[in-house]
Ligand SMILES: C=C1C[C@]23C[C@@]1(O)CC[C@H]2[C@@]12CCC[C@@](C)(C(=O)O1)[C@H]2[C@@H]3C(=O)O
């Protein structure tokens with residue numbers, strides 16, 4: 001699998017205080033206490049819900065196009081991923097996160113690396129730490145599995161490899177449905193050779209003694225073309241929507257997978273499909289797990305607004321950029337990353353991208 005390179009993040013192994021064992025905490029430590037927001041859990045004032053789209057329906061392309069324009073997020077059913085595989089991956093994640101901290105730290109993400117065990121890498125942009133731990137897998141899971149289970153690594157590897165293979169097919173299918181809804185149907189419009197590149201992110205959110213003052217994963221957009229997210233049957237994912245105040249919960253729907261429009265699709269579509277701002281909140285009683293398949297282009301392919309979407313009236317809004325370069329930009333500018341690759345101000349006169357993250 002092609003690799004993604006990223007500029008360094010903070011040296012996590014030299015910051016042992018970041019590796020509190022959240023599972024044993026009976027009180028929220030000050031390091032993890034966020035200022036409570038009135039809208040912390042969700043906006044009770046609207047009854048809109050994220051669309052659930054049946055991929056077997058004939059109108060799937062149009063419905064996906066509408067969801068991408070108006071939500072940036074939707075759930076899919078009839079996606080051909082077996083529930084058995086989804087359950088197996090969830091179990092593999094639970095097995096991993098329930099290991100003793102010392103064992104997980106054997107696979108700690110190095111300070112200049114992307115893959116391995118660690119705190120949310122966006123932590124450095126926030127004054128408080130998040131109530132979660134993560135594990136990122138790029139390509140083969142073998143090296144990490146050997147670090148975690150020297151004798152018994154096969155089971156984890158088999159499950160993860162099977163899941164990566166199935167997710168790659170699904171991500172490619174959903175991407176082409178999105179592109180189809182923009183009128184892009186030919187391969188020459190997207191010259192990717194052997195297909196995309198991906199990272200698999202396992203997220204664990206232990207039950208929290210003070211969930212109203214804690215944050216599972218702070219508001220962000222994904223730097224991807226699209227993300228496929230499976231969430232355990234405990235709710236926690238929230239999204240924002242243009243024209244709506246506050247956060248909207250994406251309730252776990254049996255058998256459904258969540259799709260996020262990412263920043264690179266935002267660029268490809270010349271802003272027609274804006275990436276979705278989302279976050280994860282935690283709860284007092286349940287341990288929540290989510291698995292994100294972060295799908296993007298091969299690392300050396302430059303992404304720019306699709307030529308069919310650009311003309312004199314619709315000039316390209318973003319400069320060409322590879323996924324690796326964009327991840328570097330995101331690591332530096334975080335919520336200002338899209339704005340930083342923007343060529344000209346939007347026609348409505350606002351300079352900021354609509355999804356600029358409100359930090360805090
Ligand atoms: C390919 C990637 C996208 C990601 C950074 C990474 O290098 C690997 C993990 C990804 C993730 C998952 C949780 C949220 C996120 C913002 C983060 O901090 O790590 C995303 C990154 C991203 O989409 O920018």
Ligand SMILES: O=C(O)CCC(=O)C(=O)O
Pocket residue numbers: 201203217222229231236237238278279280289290292
């Ligand atoms: O846990 C969730 O629901 C969200 C995870 C997420 O946003 C991510 O991994 O990028």
Ligand SMILES: [Fe+2]
Pocket residue numbers: 220221222278
């Ligand atoms: Fe995300």
